[in-house]
Amino acid sequence: MINASQVTTRSSHAMTRQEKRNRAVNAAIEDICAIMESGASVENLGQAKARLIALAACQDLFTFEDFPLPEDDAMENSYLLHEYDDGSYSLYVNSGAPHQYYAPHDHGDAWAVIAGVQGRERHQLYVRRSEDDPGDGPLIWKGEFVVAQGEAVTMQPDGIHEVNAMDGQPLLHLHLYAKNFVLQGDRWKYDLEKGVAEPFLLDELGSVFDAR
Numbered sequence: 664m665i666n667a668s669q670v671t672t673r674s675s676h677a678m679t680r681q682e683k684r685n686r687a688v689n690a691a692i693e694d695i696c697a698i699m700e701s702g703a704s705v706e707n708l709g710q711a712k713a714r715l716i717a718l719a720a721c722q723d724l725f726t727f728e729d730f731p732l733p734e735d736d737a738m739e740n741s742y743l744l745h746e747y748d749d750g751s752y753s754l755y756v757n758s759g760a761p762h763q764y765y766a767p768h769d770h771g772d773a774w775a776v777i778a779g780v781q782g783r784e785r786h787q788l789y790v791r792r793s794e795d796d797p798g799d800g801p802l803i804w805k806g807e808f809v810v811a812q813g814e815a816v817t818m819q820p821d822g823i824h825e826v827n828a829m830d831g832q833p834l835l836h837l838h839l840y841a842k843n844f845v846l847q848g849d850r851w852k853y854d855l856e857k858g859v860a861e862p863f864l865l866d867e868l869g870s871v872f873d874a875r
C-alpha cells in the first residue's frame with residue numbers, strides 16, 4: 664500500500680540526465696544484443712550501426728559537460744556507459760582531444776561500432792594480409808570513413824582502423840565493442856612505413872572512467 668503523498672512524490676520525481684541516459688543506453692543495447700545474437704555479419708553490424716546512430720542522436724545526453732576532455736595533454740578520456748556482467752557489449756563515450764591520433768590497430772577479435780555525436784573523426788580501415796598471423800605487418804587498405812553526427816563506422820572482428828580527429832576540433836563519440844578493453848586481450852598495432860606489427864598495450868589508452 665502506498666499513500667497519496669508517496670504517489671505525489673513519485674510522480675513529481677524528474678529523471679536526472681544520468682537516469683535518462685542510462686535508460687536510453689539500456690534500450691539501445693538490448694536492441695543491438697538482439698540484432699547481434701545471430702553473429703557479427705555485415706548485415707547485423709549494419710543494423711547495429713543504425714541503432715547506435717539513433718542513440719547518438721540524443722545529443723543532450725552526451726555532452727562535454729558530462730564527459731570532459733582530458734585536462735592534461737592525453738589524447739582522450741573514455742567513459743564506460745554499459746557492459747554486461749561478463750564484460751560483453753561494452754559501450755564507451757570517447758572524448759578525444761583535437762590531436763587524437765591512433766596508428767592502425769585491432770581490437771583483438773571484438774567487433775566494433777563507432778557513432779558520432781560531436782566533431783569529425785577519420786577512420787582508415789585495413790585488414791591483414793594473412794588471416795592466420797595477427798603479427799604479420801603489411802596491411803591491405805579497405806577504405807576511409809568519416810564518423811560525425813548521424814554517421815557511424817563498423818569493424819568486423821578482424822578489422823583494423825587508424826583514427827584521427829579532424830578540423831582541429833575535439834570529438835565526442837560512442838564506441839561499442841563486443842567486449843571491454845581488458846577482455847579484448849592481445850592486440851596489435853601496425854607501423855605502415857616499416858610494414859611491421861607490435862603489441863598494442865592497454866596503457867596506451869587514455870583514462871577510463873566508470874560513468875554508469
Ligand SMILES: [Fe+2]
Nearest residue numbers: 768769770824
Ligand atoms: Fe580503436
